Structure formats: structure tokens, C-alpha cells
Amino acid sequence: MTTQGHVVGRLLERTQALDAEAAPSRSADRVVSEERARTLGGLTDHPDQLRLSWAAFETESLGYAGTEIIRGIIGFAHLTDLTALEDPVAASRRALLIGRELILNRRELTDVESVRAVVQAT
Numbered sequence: 001m002t003t004q005g006h007v008v009g010r011l012l013e014r015t016q017a018l019d020a021e022a023a024p025s026r027s028a029d030r031v032v033s034e035e036r037a038r039t040l041g042g043l044t045d046h047p048d049q050l051r052l053s054w055a056a057f058e059t060e061s062l063g064y065a066g067t068e069i070i071r072g073i074i075g076f077a078h079l080t081d082l083t084a085l086e087d088p089v090a091a092s093r094r095a096l097l098i099g100r101e102l103i104l105n106r107r108e109l110t111d112v113e114s115v116r117a118v119v120q121a122t
Helices: 003-040 046-074 088-104 112-121
Strands: none
Touching: 046 088, 088 112
């Protein structure tokens, strides 16, 4: 067997081994998905599953965005966008307040307009 053929053979063996290792996690994902569907009322109730997943994603995304804004201000790696401004202290204070509002009120911010209102009011 050539060196290239040997390498390809080894890669194929490793890929098959990884696939065999991943099989239990795929079945675990399926079990979790089916249990969630049962909780929502049926295995075919996919629109409700998607709606609930998306609602949770939106809520937590706003909270995460708030933490990232705050991290960018007080974290080790500062945002160069703010430090380059004429008055970085005022901009940093406003960004911290916006981040705080996104974290604390993430469940009440249900659409783009409510998020925009927070940013404009701060």
C-alpha cells in the first residue's frame, strides 16, 4: 500500500470510530427531543416546539448581548470603538446602562421596537 493509501485508510478508520462514538449522543438527542414533544402534547407538535425554542433563544440572546456590552466596557479587552470617541466616559456609561437594561428586562423586550426604545431612552 502506498503512503497516501495508508493515510487515507487510517483517516477512514478514525472517521468510522468517531461515528461509532457519536451514535449514542445522536440517540440521546432524539430521546430528549421526543420527551420534549410529549411534554408539549404530541410527537407531531413541531410548530409549538419551534415557537418555544425561538422564544427562549430571543430572550436569552438579549441577556447575552447585555453581558457582552458590559464585558466590552469593563473587561480586560476594551472596545476600541468607545476609546476612540471624543468623550469615551459618557459613551461607556451609556453602553453600561444599555447592557444592564438588556439583562434585567430581557423577558419584557419582546420585539425590535421595545429594544430600540431601551437604546433610545438610555
